[in-house]
Amino acid sequence: MTAPGPGLRPFSIKAKLGTLVVVSVFITTGLVMVAMRTRTELRFITVFSVIATLLITQFVAHGLTAPLDEMRAVARSISHGDYTRRVSGADRRDELGDLAQTINLMADDLAAVDRHRKELVANVSHELRTPIAALRAVLENVVDGVSAADPETMRTALKQTERLGRLVETLLDLSRLDNGVVTLKAGRFEVWPYLSGVLKEANLAAAHRRLSSGSGNHSRTDVHLHLDVSPPELTAHADAERLHQVVANLIDNAVKHSPPHGRVTVRARRGAQPESLHLEVTDEGPGIPESEWHRVFERFNRGDVSSPHGPGSDGGTGLGLAIARWAVDLHGGRIGVAESARGCRIRVTLPGIRQPRG
Numbered sequence: 001m002t003a004p005g006p007g008l009r010p011f012s013i014k015a016k017l018g019t020l021v022v023v024s025v026f027i028t029t030g031l032v033m034v035a036m037r038t039r040t041e042l043r044f045i046t047v048f049s050v051i052a053t054l055l056i057t058q059f060v061a062h063g064l065t066a067p068l069d070e071m072r073a074v075a076r077s078i079s080h081g082d083y084t085r086r087v088s089g090a091d092r093r094d095e096l097g098d099l100a101q102t103i104n105l106m107a108d109d110l111a112a113v114d115r116h117r118k119e120l121v122a123n124v125s126h127e128l129r130t131p132i133a134a135l136r137a138v139l140e141n142v143v144d145g146v147s148a149a150d151p152e153t154m155r156t157a158l159k160q161t162e163r164l165g166r167l168v169e170t171l172l173d174l175s176r177l178d179n180g181v182v183t184l185k186a187g188r189f190e191v192w193p194y195l196s197g198v199l200k201e202a203n204l205a206a207a208h209r210r211l212s213s214g215s216g217n218h219s220r221t222d223v224h225l226h227l228d229v230s231p232p233e234l235t236a237h238a239d240a241e242r243l244h245q246v247v248a249n250l251i252d253n254a255v256k257h258s259p260p261h262g263r264v265t266v267r268a269r270r271g272a273q274p275e276s277l278h279l280e281v282t283d284e285g286p287g288i289p290e291s292e293w294h295r296v297f298e299r300f301n302r303g304d305v306s307s308p309h310g311p312g313s314d315g316g317t318g319l320g321l322a323i324a325r326w327a328v329d330l331h332g333g334r335i336g337v338a339e340s341a342r343g344c345r346i347r348v349t350l351p352g353i354r355q356p357r358g
Contacts, residue, residue, distance in 0.1 A: 020060050024053045067096045071103055083111035128167065131160040173245070173323050184239040184330055188275060191234040191268050192227075198247045199225045199266065202255070223258045225251065228267040236268075237275035237352045242327040246335075249320035250281040250346050257285035257344065276352030280338070282345040293337040297325040324348075 028049045035045040067089050077085045086107060087100040138157045141147040202225060247266065254264040267280040288296055328335040331350050338347040 017060075020057060023056060027052045027056075064096070067092075067100065071099065074103060074107070078107055078110060081114075083107050083114060124167075124171070128164070131163045131167075135160040135164075170320075170323065173326075184242065186237055186239045186331075188235055188237050189240055191236050191277065192229045192232055194240065194243075195227055195229060195247065195266055195268060198244060199227055199251070202248060202251050222261050223255045224261070224263045225255075226263060226265045228265060230269060234268060234270055234277075235275060236277035236350065238277065238331055238350050239327075242330055243350070246324045246327045246348060247279070247281070249324045250348075253320050254281050254283035254285070254344065254346075258283045259285060271349060271352060273352045277348075277350045279348040279350070280345055281348075282340060282343055284343040287340065287342070287344045288337055296337060297321045297335070321346075 031045045031049050031052075067087070070089075071087050074085045074087050086104050090097055090100040090104055092100065135157055138147075138153060138160070142149050142153060147153050203221075251264060251266065258264060262284040264284075265280075265282045267282070269278040270276070271278050325335050328348055328350070333348065333350040335346065335348045338345045
């Protein structure tokens with residue numbers, strides 16, 4: 001719905017005040033004419049005119065000031081942190097109705113921000129508490145002599161420390177995202193060797209985490225990563241570091257949701273524009289319900305699947321896809337969930353070199 005313009009509207013405050021003046025003039029003129037015909041004294045006419053005008057003015061003023069009093073009360077509640085109250089009369093067809101709608105929208109936005117802030121604190125606290133508690137338990141056992149500071153114990157402590165490091169690095173990425181301090185350093189690169197390196201790093205990272213933990217129960221090394229680039233000499237224009245964040249997070253998310261000995265495929269194709277790129281990362285996991293497609297890129301969202309993570313997954317932080325969307329947005333590209341007969345398919349489109357408008 002288009003907002004009314006600044007001109008005079010049939011039900012605006014300007015129109016009501018103008019009507020008040022016109023009515024007051026008509027009443028006064030009518031009483032003067034009555035006085036002239038009935039020869040009533042002018043002082044009585046003056047008193048009657050003043051009383052009638054005051055009554056009409058009071059009626060109109062009450063209709064204008066009552067909503068303002070309510071808005072002041074609601075605004076005071078919002079300033080005290082109560083975002084549940086709303087202003088009535090948002091359906092009025094005047095400036096006060098517009099102001100009521102604006103205040104209600106502001107209250108909705110502030111309530112959403114406050115809810116996200118509380119969720120952020122709760123989720124970060126939970127994510128930090130788990131590895132800190134595990135690390136503390138290991139160190140307490142070593143100090144109390146319950147366990148020796150052997151390589152196995154130190155690997156357990158190292159694993160929790162690395163998990164803390166990954167979470168802190170992710171939070172720093174989000175901080176740079178919110179502050180807008182990240183700039184793109186785009187350049188041309190060959191897609192096949194670049195993505196091969198990203199997949200190789202993902203395999204090495206999984207193997208390293210398994211060795212650090214001393215067992216295979218905390219990482220996924222059973223999932224096969226497959227790369228499909230066509231044509232093989234495909235090139236693209238993007239920020240390699242930011243694109244690495246996108247692909248690495250998508251692969252990590254796909255591996256976590258894959259079944260035992262599943263397959264994750266990274267597919268790259270040429271886009272419509274010069275040096276543009278279409279990327280797809282698919283897995284064979286339970287997939288994402290269509291009703292959740294719009295939420296998967298929200299921060300700390302982990303989906304509503306009953307068993308979202310395969311064996312060896314630590315659950316993650318729920319921030320990987322949010323960072324991937326941020327990096328894609330920096331490029332002016334698009335990222336989203338695409339239809340898939342099996343598992344989940346995330347599609348990324350990067351615009352490449354943008355052509356100047358003629």
